[in-house]
Amino acid sequence: MALEGKHVLICISGGIAAYKITLLVRMLVKSGAEVQVLMTPAAENFVSKLTLSTLSKRAVYSDFYGADGTWNNHVEFALWADAILVAPCTANTLAKMVHGICDNLVIATYMSAKSPVFIAPAMDLDMYRHPSTKQNLEMAEDFGHFIIPAEIGELASGLVGEGRMAEPEAILEKLHDYFGEAEKDKSLSGKTVLITAGPTYEALDPVRFIGNHSSGKMGFSLAEEAAKRGAKVILISGPSAQTAHHQNIEIHRVMSAKEMYAEVFRNYDRVDIAIASAAVADYAPKEIATEKIKKNDDSLTVELVKNPDILKTMGEKKTHQFLVGFALETQNEAENAKGKLKNKNLDMIVLNSLRDEGAGFQQDTNKIRIFTKNEEKSFLLKSKREVAKDILNFVEEQISK
Ligand code: PMT
Numbered sequence: 001m002a003l004e005g006k007h008v009l010i011c012i013s014g015g016i017a018a019y020k021i022t023l024l025v026r027m028l029v030k031s032g033a034e035v036q037v038l039m040t041p042a043a044e045n046f047v048s049k050l051t052l053s054t055l056s057k058r059a060v061y062s063d064f065y066g067a068d069g070t071w072n073n074h075v076e077f078a079l080w081a082d083a084i085l086v087a088p089c090t091a092n093t094l095a096k097m098v099h100g101i102c103d104n105l106v107i108a109t110y111m112s113a114k115s116p117v118f119i120a121p122a123m124d125l126d127m128y129r130h131p132s133t134k135q136n137l138e139m140a141e142d143f144g145h146f147i148i149p150a151e152i153g154e155l156a157s158g159l160v161g162e163g164r165m166a167e168p169e170a171i172l173e174k175l176h177d178y179f180g181e182a183e184k185d186k187s188l189s190g191k192t193v194l195i196t197a198g199p200t201y202e203a204l205d206p207v208r209f210i211g212n213h214s215s216g217k218m219g220f221s222l223a224e225e226a227a228k229r230g231a232k233v234i235l236i237s238g239p240s241a242q243t244a245h246h247q248n249i250e251i252h253r254v255m256s257a258k259e260m261y262a263e264v265f266r267n268y269d270r271v272d273i274a275i276a277s278a279a280v281a282d283y284a285p286k287e288i289a290t291e292k293i294k295k296n297d298d299s300l301t302v303e304l305v306k307n308p309d310i311l312k313t314m315g316e317k318k319t320h321q322f323l324v325g326f327a328l329e330t331q332n333e334a335e336n337a338k339g340k341l342k343n344k345n346l347d348m349i350v351l352n353s354l355r356d357e358g359a360g361f362q363q364d365t366n367k368i369r370i371f372t373k374n375e376e377k378s379f380l381l382k383s384k385r386e387v388a389k390d391i392l393n394f395v396e397e398q399i400s401k
Helices: 016-030 041-045 049-056 074-080 091-099 105-111 125-129 131-142 168-184 217-228 257-270 310-316 333-343 384-399
Strands: 007-012 034-039 083-089 117-121 151-154 160-164 192-197 232-237 249-253 273-276 283-285 304-306 322-329 348-353 368-371 376-378
Touching (some): 007 016, 007 074, 007 105, 016 034, 016 049, 016 083, 034 041, 034 049, 074 105, 083 091, 091 105, 117 131, 117 168, 125 131, 125 160, 192 217, 217 232, 273 310, 310 322, 322 333, 333 348, 333 368
Parallel strands (some): 007 034, 083 117, 273 322, 322 348
Antiparallel strands (some): 151 160, 283 304, 368 376
């Protein structure tokens, strides 16, 4: 059911595993998907267009232009696709994808993609192990693409090891799961969710600032998860290297607490749920020096003034919003979190303690406790993606009461 009517664009590059894509095309078509195949010129050495077009019931393309001079419009292919699968993905095609080397129809289409991209690498043992391949796969993951890892087995070279393309059945399952999840979990559709993320930087002079260690990972995970559940997400982030890929996420990047405050209240009236995961600086320098501060004296005194408390103001201005705060504590954790729940007029607070190993800043994991006025729940150490799911499950339970 999940694949029924879905448009799957398969891009084949030049590796021996290309022959297995004929089976995958057949299975996808049997599952009700519509399949369009594109090939790199090198892929044509491994599998015929005739076989693939017969199985997919569509013409197969590998050039920017047809024999009669018609343009094979890569943008149209990209927009048609509900998912793009690059399989087998050779070291060469992978490198071109992540570095934007657009010298064939497959790469031009990939670079115009609006839909999720799945990559099934296939290459010889040492190529798969090579640092450049590892780095390119990491980059592809950072772009938000889904990697279907190569398997261990006998390779075309006769070597045995990791590098063999995942079997067509495994690739089909990934696509099936993706579309199944997407259909199942639209529990926040129609809702607008505002999320603050990352640190704030409070400038001292043109080159220095007061900041903190927040990476933005927690907030970006929440944004991705809310978007997957169908919410329109307004993500207001301080300086962070994290990137957001989902089309439902509208990202506003800010620097300081005052900028974050202004951006939050430009949007607050139109949101249903607000989650403040940002680590906002409580104080900022009273004056920002216009020139770089010189180190003339042995000590330097900087006067700090209180920043606006964004979350507290959200609590004061709350009309219909379900308001979630975070508390990052180092001692008397539960007591402090409950204090913030009450003083900031929150509906729910998520506590993370720096005393818990693997929790808090920078890490890919977090360990949380959630408090509402009447309830309390503890969770185990999990990846921030899983933590985001727990938080949103809890929010959904509360708003459905
Ligand atoms: O970004 P990561 O590296 O993934 O780390 C995640 C995190 C540790 C930053 C995150 O999980 C977290 O705990 N965020 C809140 C950190 C914090 O500032 O806690 P606090 O207890 O000082 O603040 C309480 C709440 O008030 C927070 O929701 C905060 O966003 C908000 N606040 C605080 C001060 C201020 N001036 N304005 C605010 O809105």
